[in-house]
Structure formats: structure tokens, C-alpha cells
Amino acid sequence: MRRPDLTVIANKAVGAIDVLDRLHIMAKMSKAFDEVRAQASRALAAKGYQPLVPSQRRGA
Numbered sequence: 001m002r003r004p005d006l007t008v009i010a011n012k013a014v015g016a017i018d019v020l021d022r023l024h025i026m027a028k029m030s031k032a033f034d035e036v037r038a039q040a041s042r043a044l045a046a047k048g049y050q051p052l053v054p055s056q057r058r059g060a
Helices: 003-012 022-046
Strands: none
């Protein structure tokens, strides 16, 4: 959820507790892993290494 949403919930539902669901946790973790992987891949490419896994983008 976005910060403004959480602020409204905190103000309107004072006794509410935060619940973290697996879907959103895994989505954020997946995005973070992908960003780290891409950064590492770019760093290795800059050093002249070839990628171990070919690009999965269509047309690439």
C-alpha cells in the first residue's frame, strides 16, 4: 500500500493491526532480486564478461 493509504487507515482505524500478505511480500522481493541481478549483470558486462543467461526479451 502507498504511504497516504496507510496514514488514512492509521487515523480512521486506530486499533487496526498491520497485516503483511505473502503476495505483496513476494512481489517486492522479486522486484528487488531482479534489480540486484540486473545491476550485477551490467557490472559484469562492463568488465567484458558475456551473460550466462541469454536475454529473454522478445526480438533481442
